[in-house]
Amino acid sequence: MNIAVVGTGYVGLVTGVTLSEIGHHVTCVDIDEEKVAKIKMGISPIYEPGLDELMQKNMDANRLDFTTNHQDAFKSADVIYIAVGTPEKEDGSADLSFVKNVAVQIAETVTNDVIVVTKSTVPVGTNDRLRDLLNKNLDNNVKIEVVSNPEFLREGSAIKDSFEGDRIVIGSDSEEAAATLEKINEPFGVPIYKTDIRSAEMIKYASNAFLATKISFINEIANICDRVGANVEDVAKGMGQDKRIGPQFLNAGIGYGGSCFPKDTKALIQIAGNVEYDFKLLKGVVDVNKQQQSLLLDKLNERVGSIEGKKIAVLGLAFKPNTDDMREAASIIVTEKLIEQGAEVVAYDRIAMENAKTILNSNVEYADRLEDAIGDSDAALILTEWDEIKKINLDIFKAMKYPLVIDGRNVFSLDQMKECGVEYHSVGRPA
Ligand code: UGA
Numbered sequence: 001m002n003i004a005v006v007g008t009g010y011v012g013l014v015t016g017v018t019l020s021e022i023g024h025h026v027t028c029v030d031i032d033e034e035k036v037a038k039i040k041m042g043i044s045p046i047y048e049p050g051l052d053e054l055m056q057k058n059m060d061a062n063r064l065d066f067t068t069n070h071q072d073a074f075k076s077a078d079v080i081y082i083a084v085g086t087p088e089k090e091d092g093s094a095d096l097s098f099v100k101n102v103a104v105q106i107a108e109t110v111t112n113d114v115i116v117v118t119k120s121t122v123p124v125g126t127n128d129r130l131r132d133l134l135n136k137n138l139d140n141n142v143k144i145e146v147v148s149n150p151e152f153l154r155e156g157s158a159i160k161d162s163f164e165g166d167r168i169v170i171g172s173d174s175e176e177a178a179a180t181l182e183k184i185n186e187p188f189g190v191p192i193y194k195t196d197i198r199s200a201e202m203i204k205y206a207s208n209a210f211l212a213t214k215i216s217f218i219n220e221i222a223n224i225c226d227r228v229g230a231n232v233e234d235v236a237k238g239m240g241q242d243k244r245i246g247p248q249f250l251n252a253g254i255g256y257g258g259s260c261f262p263k264d265t266k267a268l269i270q271i272a273g274n275v276e277y278d279f280k281l282l283k284g285v286v287d288v289n290k291q292q293q294s295l296l297l298d299k300l301n302e303r304v305g306s307i308e309g310k311k312i313a314v315l316g317l318a319f320k321p322n323t324d325d326m327r328e329a330a331s332i333i334v335t336e337k338l339i340e341q342g343a344e345v346v347a348y349d350r351i352a353m354e355n356a357k358t359i360l361n362s363n364v365e366y367a368d369r370l371e372d373a374i375g376d377s378d379a380a381l382i383l384t385e386w387d388e389i390k391k392i393n394l395d396i397f398k399a400m401k402y403p404l405v406i407d408g409r410n411v412f413s414l415d416q417m418k419e420c421g422v423e424y425h426s427v428g429r430p431a
Helices: 010-021 033-040 051-060 070-075 097-109 126-137 158-164 175-188 197-228 232-240 261-274 280-293 295-304 330-340 353-359 370-374 394-399 414-419
Strands: 002-006 025-029 064-067 079-082 114-118 144-148 168-172 192-195 311-315 344-348 379-382 404-407 423-425
Touching: 002 010, 002 070, 010 025, 010 051, 010 064, 010 079, 010 158, 025 070, 033 064, 051 064, 051 158, 064 070, 070 097, 079 097, 079 175, 097 114, 097 126, 114 126, 114 175, 126 144, 126 197, 144 175, 144 197, 168 175, 168 197, 175 192, 192 197, 197 232, 197 261, 197 280, 261 280, 280 295, 280 330, 295 330, 295 379, 295 404, 311 330, 311 370, 330 344, 344 353, 344 370, 370 394, 414 423
Parallel strands: 002 025, 002 079, 025 064, 079 114, 114 144, 168 192, 311 344, 311 379, 379 404, 404 423
Antiparallel strands: 144 168
16 A cells, blocks of 8 residues: 655654555654754654564665655545644634645645544544535545544554554545555554544544543542542552552542643543533543642642752653653643742652753753752652652662652552652552
8 A cells, every 4th residue: 555644743653654554554744844854864743662673674665755745645645534634713612724735735636545543632623624625625526435533542652552452443534545544553453443534533533532541540649538537549540450440540640731631631522511501520631730730749748848949859750751842841830839838849750851941941950860850959850650760779768868768659569669668649558
């Protein structure tokens, strides 16, 4: 199959690389010339374990190519994947202008029948409207089918997830197009679930909203545990043994971030609102998440009183480990509020630090090493559960003026911290 993928962001790039890995000939197209030039030199624009190697391997095998020229990419394509961004608009709805622009480009360019596959997360009904837009702008007498094929990969484990995912969802009103997509995806060895277009679109939002709900739910349970002296880790373990609940996504902490959950939950509230449905539960999930991001500051304030003039080490900046993605990371709010309250902030994240420098308050200082960030600080806050932090020699905390660690990701065991004499506060576990 000749496949074109539009957009070389996280979704597009991983899609293109993995489709080439299973044997398809893939051309990825992006308007960003600098980015495409770098990729062609083997430099991936994102930090994603395993991606660079796979990208280079398939470029060398001439199965994977990159261009800024959409005409070149679409010319001989049997299937075109749309994987451009759908950023959040001010009102929380998804901005579809990039998707629509690509649809018009496709309609004006293709000379053969083609299947257009939407990977980008788009509101329910978008693919139907996309089909109309494509047909309205067609320059040639060709047939275009539309398929919704939402993305379920997680940043940081996207390559692994591509080959070990739980399902691939194919939504189409054309049996023929659905069968083609099934054939394309078969080599991944992941179960395929076929449905209609609107249900496929909804599966994506409902899945992310449900996972976000699990997180906000366990975070509220953790906050109650804090007050009643229970341990949220044990509670989650006990709950998770019920197969109907399941053990995953019950890690309490400082809330969810990233480019997906915050955006998709708000978009689903909008989608519901557009059809006069008030999605009360999901609104609560979003509110709880916002509150949770400030939890460590509340704990810090409670413990030390005023933080003015105090030196605070912030360990981990990315929204989660194994990524350099800073989008909607709790570190943005936490560092902003620390600075606002007059603290001196020294931050460390081996991978996300360069991105962080362009996003965080300019008064944040950065340390080159984890131990330098901790140094003689008054308190250390843990925001991301990087392995490097999990494996730290706990004696390093003893160099602090007074060893006070406030952990937003429940990285260390309570016994471990007690033993080494560090005052340790975490989320939903007794201090
Ligand atoms: C999420 C979904 O997990 C993917 O299935 C989906 O494809 C993706 O969004 C998307 O829509 O593109 P991702 O944002 O990469 O993936 O990251 P997750 O691993 O799901 O974590 C999201 C956030 O939830 C992180 O901030 C993480 O720290 C937090 N989280 C996760 C918790 O606080 N507790 C948990 O138990 C799990």
